[in-house]
């Protein structure tokens with residue numbers, strides 16, 4: 001039987017994507033096939049999503065119209081030979097679309113290992129996909145048609161926002177959205193710590209901090225106003241917010257964020273160069 005989508009690996013990101021696709025009705029459970037490394041993961045995925053899960057990557061790559069590579073980058077050497085063998089047997093032939101979400105694996109690497117005639121889409125999603133608020137960047141090789149890209153966008157828009165970027169932007173994407181949820185969690189944790197220091201119960205502090213970050217992010221996205229203008233609107237002359245802003249500037253908040261993000265971007269550049 002031919003499946004619409006096959007997942008090679010289905011851990012954190014794979015499950016976030018699968019959950020989004022099923023919830024949005026883009027695919028039905030019986031149109032999906034998954035391969036995992038262990039029987040335990042296969043059983044978990046089958047139980048939770050009612051999809052078919054196997055231990056055979058070749059079977060998945062050989063029987064799906066879209067093959068999504070969702071293993072860790074260091075597993076690629078191990079899985080690529082089976083994926084390639086599967087693609088060679090796939091009845092859809094060169095129309096099969098391979099989507100990779102791995103950090104540090106660029107289009108050149110994927111073409112070298114899967115063949116230049118393969119339709120390849122490289123995507124960088126992020127974990128808020130798990131709650132339907134992901135941010136994904138897509139970049140394609142020359143074989144991918146407008147129609148293929150439109151379909152791929154519907155996949156990634158099923159659990160958040162998705163935009164097409166040139167591949168040269170992918171390292172910046174990893175810094176600004178792929179990895180940045182970790183930095184935002186650190187900010188939320190610190191914000192809550194301040195409230196706890198002032199006597200607020202910890203659980204309540206996380207709610208207040210997280211909702212404020214969520215609300216501020218929505219203000220940026222929905223008003224279209226510059227973040228600086230939105231900040232200015234909160235800062236009354238001589239007021240409490242301005243006192244906080246001055247101290248944050250003195251402590252180097254912006255520099256720390258930019259430097260952390262640049263370190264992440266550099267790591268991504270170095271990882272891609274290794275292949």
Ligand SMILES: NC(=O)c1ccc[n+]([C@@H]2O[C@H](COP(=O)([O-])OP(=O)(O)OC[C@H]3O[C@@H](n4cnc5c(N)ncnc54)[C@H](OP(=O)(O)O)[C@@H]3O)[C@@H](O)[C@H]2O)c1
Pocket residue numbers: 008009010011012013014035036037038039040041042057070071072073075078079101102103124125126127178
């Ligand atoms: N996590 C993020 O924030 C994030 C963001 C953007 C992109 N990514 C990318 O997403 C990819 C997956 O990351 P993740 O966080 O989802 O990893 P993960 O939770 O560790 O999941 C990896 C999956 O790969 C499976 N696997 C391992 N070896 C395999 C093999 N030989 N054959 C078939 N399946 C195999 C594992 O199966 P078992 O469970 O059976 O071992 C598991 O289902 C990575 O390439 C990463 O760069 C992650």
